[in-house]
Each structure stands twice: as C-alpha cells, then as structure tokens.
Amino acid sequence: MPHVPLDLLLLPTWLVPVEPAGVVLHEHGLGIRDGRIALIAPRAEALKHKALEVRELPGRLLAPGLVNAHGHAAMSLFRGMADELPLGDWLEQHIWPAEAKWVDEQFILDGTELAIAEQLKGGITCFSDMYFFPEVASEMVHKSGIRAQISIPVLDFPIPGARDADEALHKGLALFDDLKHHPRLSVAFGPHAPYTVSDDKLENIRQLAEELDAGIHMHVHETAFEVQQSLQLHGERPLARLARLGLLGPRFQAVHMTQIDDEDLALLVASNSSVIHCPESNLKLACGFCPVEMLWQAGVNVAIGTDGAASNNDLDLLGETRTAALLAKAVAGSASALDAHRALRMATLNGARALGLDERIGSLEVGKAADLVAFNLSGLAQQPIYDPVSQLIYTCNRDCVEDVWVGGKHLLDGGRLTRLDEQRIIANARAWGAKIARR
Numbered sequence: 001m002p003h004v005p006l007d008l009l010l011l012p013t014w015l016v017p018v019e020p021a022g023v024v025l026h027e028h029g030l031g032i033r034d035g036r037i038a039l040i041a042p043r044a045e046a047l048k049h050k051a052l053e054v055r056e057l058p059g060r061l062l063a064p065g066l067v068n069a070h071g072h073a074a075m076s077l078f079r080g081m082a083d084e085l086p087l088g089d090w091l092e093q094h095i096w097p098a099e100a101k102w103v104d105e106q107f108i109l110d111g112t113e114l115a116i117a118e119q120l121k122g123g124i125t126c127f128s129d130m131y132f133f134p135e136v137a138s139e140m141v142h143k144s145g146i147r148a149q150i151s152i153p154v155l156d157f158p159i160p161g162a163r164d165a166d167e168a169l170h171k172g173l174a175l176f177d178d179l180k181h182h183p184r185l186s187v188a189f190g191p192h193a194p195y196t197v198s199d200d201k202l203e204n205i206r207q208l209a210e211e212l213d214a215g216i217h218m219h220v221h222e223t224a225f226e227v228q229q230s231l232q233l234h235g236e237r238p239l240a241r242l243a244r245l246g247l248l249g250p251r252f253q254a255v256h257m258t259q260i261d262d263e264d265l266a267l268l269v270a271s272n273s274s275v276i277h278c279p280e281s282n283l284k285l286a287c288g289f290c291p292v293e294m295l296w297q298a299g300v301n302v303a304i305g306t307d308g309a310a311s312n313n314d315l316d317l318l319g320e321t322r323t324a325a326l327l328a329k330a331v332a333g334s335a336s337a338l339d340a341h342r343a344l345r346m347a348t349l350n351g352a353r354a355l356g357l358d359e360r361i362g363s364l365e366v367g368k369a370a371d372l373v374a375f376n377l378s379g380l381a382q383q384p385i386y387d388p389v390s391q392l393i394y395t396c397n398r399d400c401v402e403d404v405w406v407g408g409k410h411l412l413d414g415g416r417l418t419r420l421d422e423q424r425i426i427a428n429a430r431a432w433g434a435k436i437a438r439r
Contacts, residue, residue: 006031007408009051011043012062012374014388018349019363022341024388030062032370035408040366057403059378061388063344064363065125065147065371065404066317067351069276070217070255070305072131074103074111076118077432078310087223087285095310099132102436103160108133112140114429117420118315120146122398123373125406128253128276128305128355130190130217132160135175138185145411145419147371149355150175151190151217154205156198165201169208176212184407186356188215188253194238195226199245206246215251215356218242221264222256223287239264248273253354255305257295258288265298274301274354277346279323281307292324293332296342303351316398321347325393340393374403 008031015025017040029046031039039049047054075095082094108131119127126147129137134150141148152172154165162168169189176187189205191197197205209216220238221227230238240263242248248271255276257264268275277290295302304324306315321343328338338346352362361371375392379400382391392400404412411418 004033006033006038006049006051007053008032009039009046009049009054010057010062010372010374011046011055012057012060014061014377015040015364016061016063016344016389017364018064018345019365021345030364030372032405032408035370037364037366037368037370040364057374059376060402061375061377061392062364063373063375063392064348064361065373065406066123066321066347067303067355067357067362068119068124068127068306068315068317069253069303069351069354070128070130070278070307071115071315072308072310073115073127073129073137074108074131075308075310076115076315077102077107077111077429077436078308079313081310081436083284083313085285087287088225090285090311098436099160103132105133105136105161107432108136109140110428110432112137113144113420114425115309115315116140116144116146117417117422117425118309119317120144120404120412120417120420121401121415122316122318123375123401123404124315124317125371125373125404126352126355126357126361128188128217131308132162134187135171135178138175138179141185142182143419145184145406145409147184147357147361147369147406149186149188149215149217149357150179151188151215154189154191154201155196156201157196165197169204173208176214186215188217188355190217193219193222193226194230194241199241202242202245202247209251213251215253216247217253217255218247219256220254221259222282224259227259237261237264239267243267243271250274251356253303256282256287256290258282258290260291260295265294265300268295268300269298272301274303274350276303276305276354277324278305278307278320279327280320281311283323283327284313285311289327289331291331292328293334293337296338301350301353302346303354304346305351317347318392318396318398318401322393340387340390343393344389370405370408372403372405373401375400376402
C-alpha cells in the first residue's frame with residue numbers, strides 16, 4: 001500500500017529485527033500503519049514513502065519490545081518485604097500470610113499498575129502475569145495499553161478471589177470468553193506448581209487448555225527439594241508426572257526448571273515445551289541454575305522472566321537478560337554460551353513463542369504488531385560501539401530505554417509515560433507500604 005501514508009516513520013541508527021537471527025541493519029527506516037509494521041527499508045528508500053510523522057532516532061537502537069515471560073505483577077507492593085530467606089520460609093511464613101491479609105481487588109489494581117509502569121519504562125511491551133483476581137489485572141492491562149498474557153491461578157486451597165480450584169477455573173473460563181477477541185490480552189491457565197495442584201485438577205486443566213487452545217503456565221522444578229518431595233510422594237519427578245498427565249506440549253510454559261536431568265531434557269525436547277528462565281529470582285532464593293545453554297543446544301525454546309518484585313526485586317528484563325547471559329557462561333563453562341544476539345532473542349521472540357504470540361510479536365517483520373523499543377546507545381558507557389547488540393546487553397541498563405510503542409501506540413515518549421501518572425503511582429505505592437509495614 002505505498003500510496004497510503006504511513007502513520008509513523010522511525011529512522012534509528014541501528015535496527016535489530018531479531019528475525020533473521022544475528023542481523024543488525026544500519027541506517028534503515030521502519031514504517032507503521034494501523035498499528036502494524038508496514039515497511040522496513042534502507043533510509044533513502046524509506047524516506048520516499050509519505051508519512052504523517054517522521055521521527056529521527058540518532059544513536060538509537062530500535063528492537064522488538066521485550067517480553068517478560070513470567071511474573072506476578074501485583075506483588076510489586078510486597079517488594080523487599082521478606083528478603084534473604086529460602087523459598088519455603090519466604091512463601092509459607094511471609095508471602096502467603098501477607099497475601100491472605102492484604103490481597104484484595106484494590107491491591108491487585110494498584111500493584112498491577114505499579115508493575116506495568118515499571119515494565120514500560122524498562123522497554124517491556126508484553127508480560128505474563130500469574131496472580132490473584134486476574135479479571136482485575138486484565139482491566140489495568142486494557143487501560144494501560146500494554147500487552148499481556150493473564151494466567152488463571154489454580155491451587156488446591158482457597159486463594160484471594162476464589163474459594164477453591166473449581167471456582168478459580170469457573171471464573172477463568174468467563175474471563176477467557178470475555179477477552180477472546182481482545183487485541184492485546186490472552187488468557188492461560190496457571191496451576192501454581194506440581195506440589196500445590198492435585199492430579200484431578202491438572203487433568204481438568206489439560207482438557208480445558210486443549211479445548212480452548214490456551215497456554216498452561218506453571219512453576220516447575222524450582223528447587224531440588226521439590227523434586228525430592230515428588231519422588232517420595234509420587235515415585236516420579238514433577239516433570240515426568242506432568243508428562244504422564246498430558247500437560248506437556250507446545251502450549252506448556254515451564255517456569256524456572258533449575259533441576260534438569262537427561263530424562264527431563266528428553267521430555268522437554270519431545271513435547272516441544274518452553275522453559276522460562278528467571279535467573280535473578282533463582283539466585284536470590286538460592287534455588288539453583290537453569291542450564292540454558294544445554295537447553296538451547298538441544299532445541300528447547302528458552303524465554304526469560306523477572307518473576308515477581310517480591311523475589312527479584314525489580315522488573316528489569318534488560319538487566320535480567322544480562323544476568324542470564326553471564327550466568328549461562330558460568331554454568332556451561334564456556335565464554336561463548338548464550339551470546340548477546342541469542343540473549344536478545346530470548347528476551348523477545350523466544351518469549352513471544354512461549355506465550356503463543358510469535359506470529360504477532362517478538363521480531364520486527366512486516367505485518368507484525370508494532371511493539372517496539374528504542375534504546376539510547378549514545379551515552380559515555382556505550383562508547384565505542386563495535387557491535388550494538390553486544391553493547392545493549394552488556395553495557396546498557398533500563399535507563400537507556402527512551403521510547404516504547406505497543407501496537408503502534410506511543411506509551412513511553414522520551415522516558416515519560418503517556419497514559420499512566422508516574423507520581424500518583426509512586427504515592428499510591430508508598431501509601432500501601434506504610435499500611436503493610438504497620439501489620
């Protein structure tokens with residue numbers, strides 16, 4: 001449609017499409033029309049196209065928006081509340097009691113807004129959320145303009161917003177029906193973990209996911225204790241149990257996976273399941289190390305997530321990706337493991353694939369949604385630039401994020417949120433902190 005003007009033409013110094021892999025385009029333009037990428041061409045050719053707005057981005061790297069493939073958004077309001085504790089104590093003695101006392105619809109609304117604002121400012125255009133009152137979180141996603149997968153939390157005991165697993169699934173099905181045509185929201189099932197969900201509920205979730213072609217998002221093999229406990233109770237490792245129940249497959253999103261043996265690897269490969277790596281949360285809770293390079297070389301799709309701010313303590317996916325790249329080298333014992341280009345792919349297209357969104361987002365390709373982030377590489381710490389992707393992963397932080405578009409909508413303009421009131425969100429979070437501290 002060359003005769004129809006572009007809505008926006010972006011002219012960065014570098015454009016990194018992610019697909020094809022390893023490519024860096026210098027002095028190219030990207031055109032947006034009706035929320036989608038309509039043009040990628042050399043600068044001189046791009047300027048021949050009429051555009052309602054042309055934006056020069058000198059010293060900027062334009063990339064697909066980052067995909068945070070795992071988190072618990074509203075837990076941002078518990079940030080730093082129970083640090084320096086092992087996972088069991090952290091959950092059972094602090095987080096679960098705090099959730100029982102404080103989590104209601106207003107908590108979810110305010111905590112999710114805080115998380116969305118932080119993520120947008122860090123270049124995240126899509127995130128996966130696994131937390132309570134998913135219908136409330138989806139309202140905030142809709143309002144903010146960001147993209148998200150909302151997972152329906154399912155556990156064998158009462159949770160905020162649902163008296164039991166049956167009620168959680170009933171509400172989840174209603175939400176799935178409400179959002180099935182939403183352009184930026186998808187719904188998945190979120191059984192918490194193998195040790196908190198019984199076989200009958202897992203079989204129910206498998207059947208529903210198949211009928212609705214929905215994802216299954218689950219904490220799996222987060223700790224060695226979890227694996228040992230499953231062997232004692234079920235006579236098999238958690239992943240083997242999930243395979244026996246039929247949950248593994250292209251829709252399955254296995255979060256953490258710090259404990260992987262040869263049989264686990266074979267199950268992941270055969271089922272085409274995705275693994276979502278959360279290195280900083282795993283490090284902070286001393287859970288173990290996901291063998292990313294081994295998974296990658298075996299052909300497993302590995303995405304990356306921040307986990308919740310209560311166990312990380314930030315939602316900085318660019319920083320998470322740098323940690324993942326460095327940790328992968330140490331775990332594999334190879335300096336060439338998870339190079340910068342593959343790390344960026346893990347934070348973009350691999351995340352989109354894990355969430356079932358790779359036909360729509362995750363790479364800069366004509367026809368895909370215009371979910372974009374512009375990084376400023378003109379700072380002192382980025383000079384000189386030999387490989388802009390290497391500089392992005394190893395020298396940049398989220399302060400380098402200047403502009404973010406989701407579906408062509410400009411949600412971060414020069415570091416300023418365009419739809420959300422940052423100062424009001426900060427004040428609101430402080431008020432929650434003061435209230436919770438008086439518990």
